[in-house]
Amino acid sequence: MATKKALIVGATGLIGGYCLQALLKDPAYAGVIALVRSPQPTTHLKLKTVYARFDNLEPALAGIEVHDVFCCLGTTIKKAGSQQAFREVDFTLVLTIAELMRKKGAIQFLVISSMGADKNAKVFYSRVKGEMETALKHVGYPCLRIIRPSLLLGSRKEFRLGEKVGTLLTPVLQLLLRGPLGKYQPVQAEAVARFMVMVAHQEPSSGVHVYESDMICRPKGMKRQKDQK
Template sequence: MTTTKSATVLGATGLVGKSLTQQLLNDERYHQITVLVRKPLSVSMFHDPLKKLVPVVIDFEQLQDYQGYFTVDHVYCCLGTTIKQAGSQKAFRRVDFEFVHVAAQLARAQRASGFVWISSVGADAKSSNFYLRVKGELENAILTMPQLKHAAAVRPSLLVGDREDVRTAEQLGIKVGKVIAPLMLGPLKKYRPIEAADVAQQMIGLQHF
């Protein structure tokens, strides 16, 4: 008899999170997908004929109070914002560093067998760029965390997909990136724009089954 897995997803309504959650629902290796969200999901957001999806509305400011939802095989963290959306560097760090770090700690405490999250190409704790510095600091904090099994980060470049929010600068970067992508070879290949669905697939591939 095949043993199926359970997973918890944070950030299931974002660009990568949506694709990831749907891929998990379609994956016969999983029998239950818990998604932690800020507000109730639209019934049309996901195709879930086997009723695997368990949406749970939580207060992310009190994420540590929901540790029971991390008693799963795999935890996927797709949380992320922009400085513009967050309103300040401090608010950005709260989401992109603190929330993700707490999620990793909860995954460790509940002995999840895998924790995968989204970082960024160019992440570097010593970077002069605030965004990349925060991403790098988070990688260092999680990857050196004792007793956290199979922690891994994906490091995408610009994400391609249908967003609800309009990010003008990012959209321009994607358009330019698509044009020059064929020229981005060797070490530059990692900077090519990437489909959100491909990032989600990479995340699943990093888990241990």
Template sequence: MRSAIVVGATGLVGSALIKLLCESEEYVSITAIARRKLDYEHPKLTVKIRSFDELGEQDIDYAQELYCCLGTTMKKAGSKSEFEKVDFEYPLHIASLAKKRGIMHLIVISAMSANDNSSIYYNRVKGKLEKELITLDLPQLSIVRPSLLVGDRSEFRLGEKMGELVLNVVNPLLIGPAKKLRSIEANQVALAMKVIALHGKKEPVSIYESQELANMAMPQPEEEEEISREQLFNWSKLEQEQLPPLDDEVMFDHAKLREKEVKRNNRNIED
């Protein structure tokens, strides 16, 4: 049985992931590290309200996996420095703490076009994060690169909502190499992250693109083949074999038993 830590548990993917792990048979304990209280409660769930600026080694317990779902937008962050703090500095610091605590697997959400040489600022920050995480030499690092995330957000984002509406129409037309541009449900990304933790690649560093995430599902348990009564007991072979007769000393012989009783009674009379 496993335990997990989820950082960024109030976001679109993080909140879906928390529910998925809590309702999973594979996990017995889930710790959410968040800046505010969650709307979700579960007996398996422990919530730690923390400021990420002050997060220390003592705040990270041991777990099999740490899922990092942190992310914001430039509009919400308000400045490039605040954006980089959430999307670069915090994940990198958390990864460093996880390594110190002996957590074997970090699974982090990046972006589809992450590239530290990109002309697009958002993609460049995500690429820089990936590069620094790889340099950190973690026991196991899985980088998840979803395309545009869709789902029920607690906050309204006009740009992403418009993109979601457009892609709902365009998605079926995106085939072949363009298929990777399709939007992806946050619930599916959460499921893919769980699949990666339990059944993913075992390399030190793995990168999962959006199309691969969209196709992931939990493996179905193999059904045990039902063994018939005829297979358990080979009646035809039993019928063909000649069973040797039991030794008469072993058999329950009533006549022999009466004979022994008569002899015992005669001895008693003679005595």
């Protein structure tokens, strides 16, 4: 009998929308809570939607206790409006949610990062993602799972030139990017979401686990994941 509950943040985004559907179908979860800023159309007996201002999260999270937290937050500098606004979402907001839910007893935190995330990267986007990963490792979760997808494919509400180009070039890239270069292939957002929910049940269920993009389409390759203490 299912007893676990999950919180998903970013359920109205590209990966988050697919992740929400996967969680609702997963028999391991008795309930799913979606923390959102704007209305989302999904209804389900297992689903509870909580609306919140992301600059005032504590009241919205009062009384919410879950086992797993799925964080699918992410934006772009263009959409956010500035580097600082981007950092507020992809670093500060992610870390704030992680800290609040850990205090409430959450055991596992799963987060979408990015291929190339590195706190020492010269590229601002990759550096912020790397700083986010590093900060999460110090929150104290018994289990932290970091998923690093490459260029995402899927239907977004907003236009992103890089992803459109990636979609058009996918057949060519699949031929060229093989072997060690496989992790650079574009990946479907739905596949990322399914993978995220799948690894929530994987052993070991403790420690820090980093999954590179090439593992997403080849689950058996998870033996090559980077386990970090």
